[in-house]
Amino acid sequence: MSGDGDRNIIRVLLVDDEEDYRSVLHKRLSGRSISVVEAATGQAALDQLSVAPVDVVVMDVKMPGMDGVQTLKCIKDRYPELEVILLTGHANPQDGVEGIKMGAFDYLSKPIEIEQLVRKIRQADEKIVRARVEKEEAAFRERIKxxxxxxxxxxxxxxxxxxxxxxxxxxxxxxxxxxxxxxxxxxxxxxxxxxxxxxxxxxxxxxxxxxxxxxxxxxxxxxxxxxxxTDLTEPVEMVAVDLQSLARESISLVEQEAQQKQIAIRLDIVEPLPVVWSEPYPLLQVLINLMTNAIHATGAGGTITLRLEGTDDRARITVLDTGCGISEEHLPRIFEPFFTTKGVGQGTGMGLYVSWGIIQKLGGTISVNSQVNQGSTFTITLPVKE
Structure with missing residues (x-):
């Protein structure tokens, strides 16, 4: 299925080396809630899929160069969620059977009855939708668990x-x-x-x-x-916050530990910097948490940058470090309570969770990007106006 605006439109890629045959099928499929794009060869079909996604591929088996079965294998390797319907000649249904073994949804013999083809396309699309729903439900159940x-x-x-x-x-x-x-x-x-x-x-x-x-x-x-x-919709006491002063205060509170580890802290301000309506002390706590984590993750000679920038309606606070980074498997859990990658006795796993809750309550967002051995970037966005 295509996007929300065309939820009932099925996108089909029609692959056949005979232009006249493609043209006839294209015309007969159009107007049946099916959107058709064409390709004349197996390689052209793969090129088309790389730039424009479809739901179902209808493909002739007998084509020069890369035939339908070979193209099917490439499609299933690259796009396992796609369903492929093969078209075979009456004289050689074995190609269709071979295609089924390799993952094709079904095969039809030429000449094709258009209603039968439309029915198969819709059945293939329904299978895709069911698989997608089942995957989403499984992910939802896991999140709930x-x-x-x-x-x-x-x-x-x-x-x-x-x-x-x-x-x-x-x-x-x-x-x-x-x-x-x-x-x-x-x-x-x-x-x-x-x-x-x-x-x-x-x-x-x-x-x-x-x-x-x-x-x-x-x-x-x-x-x-x-x-x-605490209900995140509960009113909070907002005041005008000078982010530059808040940032300098957070740096002053952690710079002694940074100096002991021979880590440089830089303050990078992109002017003009907006005044933010927020709660200053919880926000200061978040900055201290992020800066402290950055110090713990960064070795001697490393650098931590606290960057401030903003627009008319949003302010962005970024903490970048050149530390050890966070592995890809740990990133999705970084804001969970009790989760920590530090050694026993070195962390409670609550700092980032508390920070996440504070930023949510202030109407903002907090996110992280990281690469192992290259460092981490924590980004906070906050609304400028109350």
Whole structure:
């Protein structure tokens, strides 16, 4: 079937080396909700298919050069979804049988009754439509199955998130307070020269980093629950956001880690840059998430570029890195909750999911392009007006 505007039109490629015969069939098929294009040889048929798709091929078996059976094999190799009806002479139906074995829909003997040919074309088209619908239904069922699994996991996460935050954050607060108290004690003049003071300070610093990491994990868990449970149509508090200032702030918050890994961060602004009506702090969180991921994916000597550009109605924020990239098999799952390509203990798999939810709520889109060993490009588009 052709596009939405011509849903009942069947596109047919008629292949026969006899021009007069093609002309007669063309005229008789036209006007029956069938659109016909012609080709005189097998190679011409393949050339035609490469530039203009059809639904059904009607093809003579006996042609000079590449015959119908050889052309059928090429068509099935390149376009397995196409259906081919072969036309054979009365004297040699074996060619039609051979064609059926190679994947032809059916074969008809010449001379052909036009109504029989029309019926076969429609049956072949119905088979294509059924196969397409079955494929779409199978893909839909698989998506629903995956969404149910995710929904169950998020429901369980929602049940435990508040308890986890309470049970973990309370002792974390005590640990942080105690570490701060110890640091104050070590800072007193009478302890200035105690043995191994540097080791104590190093240990307290490690405790502080561990507390920060643990709090970050509980924060991401709570954000994930909030993201999946919040109605995306719920009004949000929009203000005028200066993207350039927001971008510079996000860079300032991650540049120390980037410098430690010897990674350069560049800000690329394409003027004129529109003022965006959005929520600044969630958007800042998304930029920090993307920049942090880029730092983790990029090796020493690499570059991360934060690019800002826009039109009258849309703003685009792009984060490009020269890192390890994302494999093709992982790309479709990159925004799923709990999915991560990082090692155990290095990521929760919630950062990109939370970022996706924030951008959706702000009325925008987020997408990714990536090639292994060449880097990744995350692109955010946001509406300029409220």
């Amino acid at each position: 995956q969404q149910m699994v995710i929904a169950e996991r998020l429901a369980a996460l929602g049940t435990m998130a508040t308890g986890v935050a309470h049970e973990i954050n309370n002792p974390l607060a005590i640990i942080q307070e105690s570490a701060g108290w110890l640091q104050q004690i070590l800072g007193k003049p009478e302890l200035r020269d105690i043995p191994r003071k540097a080791d104590f300070e190093k240990a307290l610093n490690r405790i502080g980093k561990a507390v920060h990491r643990a709090r970050n994990i509980t924060r991401q868990l709570l954000q994930a629950v909030h993201t999946q449970s």
